[in-house]
Amino acid sequence: MARAVVSLPAQAKRGEIIEIKTMAAHAMETGFRRTQLGELIPRDIIRRFVCAYNGAEIFRVDLHPAVAANPLIAFTTVATESGTIAFQWVGDNGYAVTETTSIRVE
Amino acid sequence: MTTRREFLVLACGAASITAATAVKAQIDPNQQALRKAAMQEALRKVVGDVPVRRGRVKLELPPLVDNGNAVPLAVRVESPMTSADYVKAIHVFTEKNPLPGVVSVYLGPRAGRAGIATRIRIADSQTVTAIAQLSDGSFWSDSAEVVVTLSACLEEGLI
Numbered sequence: 051m052a053r054a055v056v057s058l059p060a061q062a063k064r065g066e067i068i069e070i071k072t073m074a075a076h077a078m079e080t081g082f083r084r085t086q087l088g089e090l091i092p093r094d095i096i097r098r099f100v101c102a103y104n105g106a107e108i109f110r111v112d113l114h115p116a117v118a119a120n121p122l123i124a125f126t127t128v129a130t131e132s133g134t135i136a137f138q139w140v141g142d143n144g145y146a147v148t149e150t151t152s153i154r155v156e
Numbered sequence: 157m158t159t160r161r162e163f164l165v166l167a168c169g170a171a172s173i174t175a176a177t178a179v180k181a182q183i184d185p186n187q188q189a190l191r192k193a194a195m196q197e198a199l200r201k202v203v204g205d206v207p208v209r210r211g212r213v214k215l216e217l218p219p220l221v222d223n224g225n226a227v228p229l230a231v232r233v234e235s236p237m238t239s240a241d242y243v244k245a246i247h248v249f250t251e252k253n254p255l256p257g258v259v260s261v262y263l264g265p266r267a268g269r270a271g272i273a274t275r276i277r278i279a280d281s282q283t284v285t286a287i288a289q290l291s292d293g294s295f296w297s298d299s300a301e302v303v304v305t306l307s308a309c310l311e312e313g314l315i
Contacts, residue, residue: 067268080277082254109267112260116253118226118275118308125261128268 054147056137061154062129070101071124074139074147080115096141099123104133129155188252195249195256199287202247202260203295208287213298215248215286224278224308229258233270233288233296243270245289252282277308 054074062068074096081093093115101109108127127135137149199208216230233243242265248258261272270288278284281304287297 080254103266106266108264110262111272112257112262114255114257114259116250116255116258116277118277122273122275124273125263126267126269126271128266130266 198256212296224304
């Protein structure tokens with residue numbers, strides 16, 4: 051089930067630094083684990099996370115198998131103008147989730 | 157003459173001793189050296205020939221971890237984050253995980269503060285290194301020692 055949660059303030063003052071917390075529901079299977087029969091469990095991870103503020107990319111993360119399950123990513127950005135902030139997770143086996151929130155800047 | 161009972165006692169004892177040592181050496185030294193080399197290689201790919209200086213970066217990791225499957229990690233970099241002087245990227249490496257890279261973060265002056273918080277997997281007690289690339293091309297780093305009781309990656313799947 052592809053699900054993701056994003057938490058950030060709904061409104062902010064112009065120039066204020068806001069904190070954004072994101073979490074995607076994903077097992078982040080490393081590709082190094084084996085079943086009890088000794089077979090390797092294939093890798094299935096989220097490879098990339100991108101955050102775009104009004105269409106302009108402001109933050110990007112490349113994830114590797116060493117990131118824990120349900121990857122949590124917390125970062126900051128400057129509230130420049132009202133608009134939308136889009137979040138995108140892309141991963142193995144065609145995993146792709148997009149989440150969009152709006153922010154009001156005064 | 158060795159009786160059957162004595163033989164069994166000795167054999168079991170020997171077996172348990174080898175099992176105990178096998179558990180103690182979770183990652184054999186040969187593999188450890190390989191992984192260290194892999195980390196140096198990964199580091200070189202990011203940094204090139206530019207010297208990496210210590211400082212400006214603060215890597216926050218708990219010194220003692222119960223469960224290596226989800227270890228909170230935070231990296232903060234001292235930077236004014238203006239368009240003239242900002243942090244371009246932050247990379248986190250481990251020396252004993254099966255793969256050296258953990259996360260690579262790309263940011264810019266619009267981040268306001270240079271930092272990231274996430275949760276990572278740690279395979280064994282080891283040193284974790286964070287490297288920040290600044291807009292002027294210099295690299296800064298910080299390392300943290302972590303002791304792990306229950307390692308990630310070594311347990312078997314439940315399938």
